[in-house]
Amino acid sequence: RNHVNIRHRKSRLQAFWGLLKEDWFHVMLRQKTIYSVLVLLGAWTISVLVFAGVYMFVDQAYLGTDCGLGGEAGIQFGAAFAFSLETCTTVGYGLPGSTNAFFENCGAIQLVIYFQMVWSMMYNAFLFAFFFARISRSELRGSQVVFGNKCVIRRSPLHNNRWILQIRIHDVDAKFPVVESHVRIYIKRKQTSELIPLRIQSPDDELGAVLWTSWPSIVTHEIDLYSPLFPPSAAVGRDKNLLGTGGILLRQADSVSGSREEIVCPTCGETYGDWERLRHHIAYTQIVETNDDYPVEGTHRSLTVEDYVEPPVPSQDEIEKNFPHEILVLIEGIDPLASGTFQALQSYTREDVVYGGTFKSVMAQNENNHIVYMEDFHHIEVSVV
Numbered sequence: 001r002n003h004v005n006i007r008h009r010k011s012r013l014q015a016f017w018g019l020l021k022e023d024w025f026h027v028m029l030r031q032k033t034i035y036s037v038l039v040l041l042g043a044w045t046i047s048v049l050v051f052a053g054v055y056m057f058v059d060q061a062y063l064g065t066d067c068g069l070g071g072e073a074g075i076q077f078g079a080a081f082a083f084s085l086e087t088c089t090t091v092g093y094g095l096p097g098s099t100n101a102f103f104e105n106c107g108a109i110q111l112v113i114y115f116q117m118v119w120s121m122m123y124n125a126f127l128f129a130f131f132f133a134r135i136s137r138s139e140l141r142g143s144q145v146v147f148g149n150k151c152v153i154r155r156s157p158l159h160n161n162r163w164i165l166q167i168r169i170h171d172v173d174a175k176f177p178v179v180e181s182h183v184r185i186y187i188k189r190k191q192t193s194e195l196i197p198l199r200i201q202s203p204d205d206e207l208g209a210v211l212w213t214s215w216p217s218i219v220t221h222e223i224d225l226y227s228p229l230f231p232p233s234a235a236v237g238r239d240k241n242l243l244g245t246g247g248i249l250l251r252q253a254d255s256v257s258g259s260r261e262e263i264v265c266p267t268c269g270e271t272y273g274d275w276e277r278l279r280h281h282i283a284y285t286q287i288v289e290t291n292d293d294y295p296v297e298g299t300h301r302s303l304t305v306e307d308y309v310e311p312p313v314p315s316q317d318e319i320e321k322n323f324p325h326e327i328l329v330l331i332e333g334i335d336p337l338a339s340g341t342f343q344a345l346q347s348y349t350r351e352d353v354v355y356g357g358t359f360k361s362v363m364a365q366n367e368n369n370h371i372v373y374m375e376d377f378h379h380i381e382v383s384v385v
Contacts, residue, residue, distance in 0.1 A: 029133055036134065040127065047123070051116045052077065052084040058108045087113055088120045138340030144173045145213060145331050147346035149378040152357045153319060162313050163223040167329055168359050170377065171213035181333030182209045183219050187228055190325040196228045199251045213331065216362050216372060223319065224252035231322040234314035241266060241308070267300050275310045282308065316355055323350050357382040
C-alpha cells in the first residue's frame with residue numbers, strides 16, 4: 001500500500017551518490033530517521049573536532065603569549081575538544097582555565113570563535129528545519145485513505161447496460177477532510193512497460209475527478225468502445241462509421257451527452273452523438289429524398305435504418321480475458337493540518353475482481369450524525385451477471 005516497487009538497473013550506490021550531488025537535502029530527508037540522525041550527529045562531531053584542531057594550531061602560533069587555553073606548553077587535544085564543544089554548544093566557558101585571556105590577548109582565537117559560533121547557529125537552524133520537515137511530512141497521511149479490498153465489474157442500466165468498473169474509497173479521518181482530493185486510474189499490462197490511463201465517469205475527470213473522501217465514494221469507469229479494458233476481439237468491425245480518436249483517450253458518454261459527435265452518416269458525412277440520432281437522420285432524409293424523387297444509388301434511400309444500431313456489449317468471458325495484469329488507483333490530496341500533498345495507492349489484480357457485484361451500503365443516519373459502518377465497507381453483494 002501507498003508505494004510502488006520500482007528498481008533501477010543502475011547500482012544503488014552509484015544512483016545514491018548521483019542524487020546526493022544534485023539534491024542532497026531531499027535525499028537525506030528520504031532516508032530512515034536513524035540513518036539521518038547518525039549522519040547529522042557525525043557531521044556535527046566532525047565539525048567540533050575540526051575546530052578543536054584549529055584551536056590547537058592557533059594556540060601553538062601564540063606560544064609565549066597567555067591565550068588562556070593551554071598555558072606555555074600549548075593546549076592539548078582533550079582540552080581543545082572541550083573548548084570547541086563549549087563554543088559550539090554555547091554553554092559558557094569554564095574550561096580549560098578561569099581566564100578570559102583568549103578574548104584579550106589572542107585575536108586569531110577570537111576570529112576562530114566567531115566563525116565557529118556562526119557555523120553553530122547555521123547548523124542548529126538547519127537541524128531545526130530538517131527535523132521539522134521530517135516530522136511534518138504528509139506522505140503517511142495516505143494510510144488513512146481506505147480502498148475496498150475488491151473492485152467490481154458489472155453491467156449498469158445507467159450506462160446503457162455497458163460494463164463498468166467500480167472502486168470504493170473512504171478517508172477514515174473525516175474530522176479533518178482532505179483538501180482538493182482527486183482520483184486517477186491506470187492499468188498495467190504484462191507485455192508492455194506503459195501505464196495506460198482510464199477515463200473516469202464518476203467523479204467526472206473532465207471536472208478534475210474531485211472527491212470528498214470523508215464520505216464513502218464509488219469511483220466508476222465505463223468500459224466503452226474506447227476503454228483500454230474493452231476486449232479487442234469484441235471491437236472488430238465496431239469502429240465502422242465512427243470518427244477517429246486522433247490518439248486521444250475518449251469516452252462514449254461525451255458523445256451521448258452531446259459534448260461531441262462520433263458517428264458519421266456514410267452518405268452525407270453528417271456526424272451524430274449516438275446511433276439513435278443517426279437512425280432518425282437516415283429515416284427523415286429518406287422521406288425527403290423519396291418525396292423529391294432522388295435516385296436510390298448514392299443517397300440515403302440506399303441505406304437500411306435497422307443496420308445502424310449500437311453493437312452488442314462484450315460477454316463476461318471476453319472482459320475477463322482482456323483484464324490487465326494490474327489496475328492502479330491513485331488518490332492525491334492535501335493534508336489540511338500540515339498543508340502537504342500526499343498520495344494513496346491501491347492495486348487490483350485478476351483475483352481482486354468481483355463480477356456482477358455491488359458494494360453494500362455503509363451509510364446510516366441518526367438525529368445528529370451520519371454513521372459509516374466500516375465493518376461492511378469491503379462487503380460486496382453478488383448478483384447474477
